[in-house]
Amino acid sequence: MKRDERWEGVYSFEDSPFIMEILTELRDERTGPIAFRKGLVKLGRYMAYELTKTMEIEKIPIKTPLEETEGTLIKDRRNVIIITVLRAAIPLMEGLIKVLDHSRVGIVSASRSKAPKFEIEMKYVKVPQVKPDDTVILADPMIATGSTLIKVLDEVKKYGNAKRYVIVGVLAAPEGISRIKEAHPDVEIFVAAIDRELNEKGYILPGLGDAGDRAFGAPIKI
Numbered sequence: 553m554k555r556d557e558r559w560e561g562v563y564s565f566e567d568s569p570f571i572m573e574i575l576t577e578l579r580d581e582r583t584g585p586i587a588f589r590k591g592l593v594k595l596g597r598y599m600a601y602e603l604t605k606t607m608e609i610e611k612i613p614i615k616t617p618l619e620e621t622e623g624t625l626i627k628d629r630r631n632v633i634i635i636t637v638l639r640a641a642i643p644l645m646e647g648l649i650k651v652l653d654h655s656r657v658g659i660v661s662a663s664r665s666k667a668p669k670f671e672i673e674m675k676y677v678k679v680p681q682v683k684p685d686d687t688v689i690l691a692d693p694m695i696a697t698g699s700t701l702i703k704v705l706d707e708v709k710k711y712g713n714a715k716r717y718v719i720v721g722v723l724a725a726p727e728g729i730s731r732i733k734e735a736h737p738d739v740e741i742f743v744a745a746i747d748r749e750l751n752e753k754g755y756i757l758p759g760l761g762d763a764g765d766r767a768f769g770a771p772i773k774i
C-alpha cells in the first residue's frame with residue numbers, strides 16, 4: 553500500500569506485485585466475463601485484507617489449552633458497512649465480504665449518462681443505519697469523473713455519521729479523485745492503481761474499459 557503524495561488519504565497498491573498481476577488480467581481485452589468477475593472478487597479479498605492493517609485493533613486475553621496468552625481482535629472489522637454500487641461492484645463486494653465477514657451491506661444503483669453531461673441516476677437506495685463506530689466502505693471499481701461516488705456519498709451521509717468513509721476501487725483517474733476530495737475531504741480512497749487520464753467519453757486511460765459490461769455483458773436498449 554502506497555500513499556499518493558498528490559492528495560491526503562489516497563492510497564494505491566502499485567507496490568504489490570500480486571495485486572498488479574490481477575489488475576493486468578482485468579485490463580487485458582482478451583479476459584472474458586468469468587475471469588473478469590473472478591479477478592474482481594480476488595481484488596476485493598486482498599484489498600480488504602490490506603485495509604485491515606489500517607483498522608483499530610485490541611489486545612485481548614485468551615487461554616490456549618496450555619496457558620493464558622494475549623490475542624488480537626480487529627475492533628473495526630466488527631463495524632463495517634459495505635455500500636455496493638450497482639452494477640460493477642457486485643463481484644468486488646463478494647471479495648470484500650470474505651475478509652470483512654461481519655459487514656452489513658447497503659445497495660445503491662447508479663448509472664452515469666453519456667458525455668458531456670455525465671448525469672447520475674440513482675433509483676434504488678437501501679442503506680442500513682450508520683453508527684459512530686462504523687467504517688463505511690463504498691465499493692465501486694471505477695472512479696472516472698467521480699460524479700457517481702460524490703452522489704453516493706451525499707446520499708449515504710444522510711444515514712448517520714461514520715467513524716470512517718473509505719472508497720475501495722480498482723482504477724481511478726486523477727480528476728475523479730480531486731473532485732471527490734473537494735466535495736468530501738474526509739473520505740479515504742484505496743485503489744489498485746491511479747491511471748493517467750480520462751478520454752472525451754469519460755473512460756479511464758489506459759483503464760480496463762466498461763467494468764459493468766465486461767463483468768456482466770453489455771445491456772441493450774429496448
Ligand SMILES: O=P(O)(O)OC[C@H]1O[C@H](OP(=O)(O)OP(=O)(O)O)[C@H](O)[C@@H]1O
Pocket residue numbers: 637638639640641662663664665670692693694695696697698699700701728754762763764765
Ligand atoms: O466516476 P464516474 O464518472 O461517475 O464513473 C464511474 C461509474 O461508472 C461505472 O458505472 P456505470 O454508470 O457504467 O454503471 P454500470 O456499473 O451499471 O455499468 C462505474 O462502475 C462507476 O460507478
Ligand SMILES: O=c1cc[nH]c(=O)[nH]1
Pocket residue numbers: 640694696754755756757759760761762763764
Ligand atoms: O473507464 C471507465 C469509466 C467509467 N466506468 C467504467 O466502467 N469504466
Ligand SMILES: [Mg+2]
Pocket residue numbers: 762763764765
Ligand atoms: Mg458501465
